[in-house]
Amino acid sequence: MLWLKNAEVVDPAQDLLALSDILVKDGKILEISAFFSEETVRSRAGGEEIKIIDGRGRLLFPGLIDVHTHLREPGQEEKEDIASGAQAAVRGGFTSILAMANTKPVVDRRALVEFVIAQAKRAGLARVYPVAAVTKGMNGQELTEMIDLAQGGAVGFSDDGRGIQSAEVMRLALEYAKLTGLPLISHCEDDDLAGGGIVHKGLASARLGLKGIPSCSESIMVARDLMLAEETGGSLHLAHISCKQSVDLIRQAKQKGLNVTAEVNPHHLIFCDENITLTATSFKVNPPLRTADDREALLEALLDGTIDMLATDHAPHTWEEKTRPFAEAPFGINGLETSLAAVWQYLVTTGKLPVRRLTEAWSLAPARRFNLAGGSLKPGQAADMVLFDPDCSATIKAEDLASKSQNTPFLNQEFKGFPVMTWVGGCLVSQLTEKSGIMA
Amino acid sequence: MIWKRKHILDIESLSREEISHILHTAKPMKEVLLRPLKKLPTLRGKSVLHLFYEASTRTRTSFETAGKILGADTGSIAVAQSSVSKGESLLDTAKTLAAMQVDLVVIRHTSAGAAAFLSEHLKIGIINAGDGQHAHxxxxxxxxxxxxxxxxxxxxxxxxxxxxxxxxxxxxxxxxxxxxxxxxxxxxxxxxxxxxxxxxxxxxxxxxxxxxxxxxxxxxxxxxxxxxxxxxxxxxxxxxxxxxxxxxxxxxxxxxxxxxxxxxxxxxxxxxxxxxxxxxxxxxEEQVTNGVAVRMALIYLLVGGTNNVMA
Known part of the structure; x- marks a missing residue:
């Protein structure tokens, strides 16, 4: 049995933000209280060995759940694989992650869903939940066998990486997915409007001479998908929202009571197009970093609940792919290991994002939306937990990352505040030590 | 002024003084260009390589002419017949050329930032001869x-x-x-x-x-x-x-x-x-003539010139 003492427990599901002791037994949260006497603990342990961890000065969160990662396996294991991605996840404080379907081959058949689950079991670190494709081969035309995929273990459907261009296919998908009860995750991007663009269409594209991706390439699809969700009554989750126009549409849709949720990526809350230089390919991401106004609108939406959750959109790419002229480098930011520390540094310590909302948006909301284990530290729940040390300082170094790729704009930045211990189902799966090079 | 800059990547990074200095240096270069015997020994033993990923007549010829008048050895990589067609990356191509002890690479590329990219990864001088829609x-x-x-x-x-x-x-x-x-x-x-x-x-x-x-x-x-x-x-x-x-x-x-x-x-x-x-x-046509003179000035400043003395 584990007795974790004196940690500042942050658990929005129980409306808890207080110094507490927590007991973990058989992989589950047994009890949580302001204080346990040794006697009580011994009686609860029932003869089992008691491991004590003093959490003084640290925070305990329910394990974070990332609904948007690209683990690249099968097919692009040079960028990442399920084991390295899961390792990066637990190091970054994530106990559960959703793996997107745009692998090679695309996860559009039950056997592939089961393969992802099997690989995650072998790795034995984070819980990895496959998202299956909406259309076969992600070609935007024929629907996948959603029932079979759901029975195989898929927790949602998405052609993420590309937008579904045909409104009719999207409508049919929203209708058909109702059979599964699982959300359809939409990557909102109109290919014509995005038109091979590289950065946000605005001052940065004008300054750098790079083709622009207008905000409307996203918001038009957001508007379309919200209308289709309203008409079909389907369950819709909007991935990586990046601009103010989309936020406004989602806010209206929520007022109407539609079954819609949305996520925002840390990089869209931290950076904007002014940060981009022609050789900084780690800032190249899709949807692109937009304006400072968009960034503020996204933060406001996250705070008021218009945007339900945070998600990394962890998109690993190799050094050689990113070491190219800006226009030729692939889109994507590596996120699992750095995102929590970055959000802490840029948003929590600056007072922009309360820690309670952080936990709600990165653990409870995703668990509820995708019906997953975790999300709270209520007794009886799986003991997926993260101990976070706000005083731990370290520099993000390429050689320390567990991910196979290092395409993060945070490289060589020093952060204060890191997850130091991560448990999945009561098992300690990650612990930062001085040896791992990350602890200060 | 003392010229310190190693690369010409865009106009943004040049100061007004540097621009004036380049234009000032181009004047005697134009005189040389208009001579019946237009050849200087100034850059003898130096080499300039032209790496053109985009079709070009006037810019490439202009650079080659400029380099030759200054006495430099010049070469051109026609991308279609090079290892680029075998899938070699821009970085590897450029590193290979730099390893041959070239003094200056003039690059034209379809991607914005290609010249700046090379300047970050190579130790030799780079002149941007046009990068995508970014700068010329x-x-x-x-x-x-x-x-x-x-x-x-x-x-x-x-x-x-x-x-x-x-x-x-x-x-x-x-x-x-x-x-x-x-x-x-x-x-x-x-x-x-x-x-x-x-x-x-x-x-x-x-x-x-x-x-x-x-x-x-x-x-x-x-x-x-x-x-x-x-x-x-x-x-x-x-x-x-x-x-x-x-x-x-x-x-x-x-x-x-x-x-x-x-x-x-x-x-x-x-x-x-x-x-x-x-x-x-x-x-x-005056623009074309002046193009050679200005490029002579740039090659001279980047490869040979640390002072204002002209041949």
């Missing part, structure tokens, strides 16, 4: 040289640049350089080729050529890439030419002896009439 600093410098030769000090001079501004690295670099030298620049084109965010460049934006012409000291027409019509950016050459094409008659609206520039290659009858292109107002 040597073109802007030769345009400024031509304008200065004809107009004197550029401060307060009114320059109009007309055409496909959105896709033009020439316009981007020229606006930056001309405004640094104190000229008033107006960019003119249809809204589809001159979106409002281009205000970031620091010039005035207008969609009507005729109202911008009065008082203009120089008008620069840009090449219109004809395939832009298929992309829906303008309806027809006929209408484009009617609104934005330069002709002798239209040029009279300036009320001045206005210079006409064009970076070439021209679409005669589209952005400029033959009658105007052939007239004495047009400085298009």
């Amino acid at each position: 600093p040597t073109q802007a410098l030769l345009d400024m040289f031509t304008l200065q030769e004809n107009l004197g000090d550029l401060a307060g001079k009114k320059i109009v640049i007309v055409g496909d501004i959105l896709h033009s690295r020439v316009a981007r670099s020229n606006v930056c350089g001309l405004t640094k030298m104190g000229a008033e620049v107006t960019l003119v084109g249809p809204p589809t080729l001159l979106p409002p965010e281009l205000k970031v460049l620091g010039a005035r934006l207008s969609h009507v050529l005729d109202t911008e012409l009065p008082g203009a000291d120089a008008v620069m027409a840009l090449r219109l890439q004809l395939e832009r019509q298929q992309s829906g950016l303008f309806p027809s050459l006929r209408e484009y030419s009617r609104l934005y094409g330069l002709s002798g008659q239209r040029l009279e609206k300036t009320g001045k002896k206005t210079l006409v520039l064009h970076p070439g290659p021209m679409n005669r009858g589209v952005e400029i009439t033959s009658e105007l292109a052939n007239s004495h107002y047009a400085k298009i």
Whole structure:
């Protein structure tokens, strides 16, 4: 049995933000209280060995759940694989992650869903939940066998990486997915409007001479998908929202009571197009970093609940792919290991994002939306937990990352505040030590 | 001034003093170029390599001529017959060339930032001969040289640049350089080729050529890439030419002896009439001559020159 003492427990599901002791037994949260006497603990342990961890000065969160990662396996294991991605996840404080379907081959058949689950079991670190494709081969035309995929273990459907261009296919998908009860995750991007663009269409594209991706390439699809969700009554989750126009549409849709949720990526809350230089390919991401106004609108939406959750959109790419002229480098930011520390540094310590909302948006909301284990530290729940040390300082170094790729704009930045211990189902799966090079 | 810069990547990074110094250095270079025997020993034993990923006649030949007159050994990589066609990355190609102890690489590439990218990864000097739609600093410098030769000090001079501004690295670099030298620049084109965010460049934006012409000291027409019509950016050459094409008659609206520039290659009858292109107002061939002189100055400054002494 584990007795974790004196940690500042942050658990929005129980409306808890207080110094507490927590007991973990058989992989589950047994009890949580302001204080346990040794006697009580011994009686609860029932003869089992008691491991004590003093959490003084640290925070305990329910394990974070990332609904948007690209683990690249099968097919692009040079960028990442399920084991390295899961390792990066637990190091970054994530106990559960959703793996997107745009692998090679695309996860559009039950056997592939089961393969992802099997690989995650072998790795034995984070819980990895496959998202299956909406259309076969992600070609935007024929629907996948959603029932079979759901029975195989898929927790949602998405052609993420590309937008579904045909409104009719999207409508049919929203209708058909109702059979599964699982959300359809939409990557909102109109290919014509995005038109091979590289950065946000605005001052940065004008300054750098790079083709622009207008905000409307996203918001038009957001508007379309919200209308289709309203008409079909389907369950819709909007991935990586990046601009103010989309936020406004989602806010209206929520007022109407539609079954819609949305996520925002840390990089869209931290950076904007002014940060981009022609050789900084780690800032190249899709949807692109937009304006400072968009960034503020996204933060406001996250705070008021218009945007339900945070998600990394962890998109690993190799050094050689990113070491190219800006226009030729692939889109994507590596996120699992750095995102929590970055959000802490840029948003929590600056007072922009309360820690309670952080936990709600990165653990409870995703668990509820995708019906997953975790999300709270209520007794009886799986003991997926993260101990976070706000005083731990370290520099993000390429050689320390567990991910196979290092395409993060945070490289060589020093952060204060890191997850130091991560448990999945009561098992300690990650612990930062001085040896791992990350602890200060 | 003491020249310290190792690369010419864009105009943005150059100071007004550096621009003046380049233009000043180009003057004696032009004299050399116009000699019957045009050859200097200055850069004997130095080598300049031209790495062109995009088709080019005038820029590449201009650079090669400039390097040869200065006595440097010059070479060209025709990308189609090189290892690039075997899938070699830009970085590896450039590293290979640098390992051959080349002193300067002149690069033209379809991607914005390609020259800056090489400058970050290689130790040798880099000149950007055009990177995507980002910058074409040597073109802007030769345009400024031509304008200065004809107009004197550029401060307060009114320059109009007309055409496909959105896709033009020439316009981007020229606006930056001309405004640094104190000229008033107006960019003119249809809204589809001159979106409002281009205000970031620091010039005035207008969609009507005729109202911008009065008082203009120089008008620069840009090449219109004809395939832009298929992309829906303008309806027809006929209408484009009617609104934005330069002709002798239209040029009279300036009320001045206005210079006409064009970076070439021209679409005669589209952005400029033959009658105007052939007239004495047009400085298009002068631009080409000056291009060699300006590039001589740049190669000299980057490879050989730490002082102002001229051969």
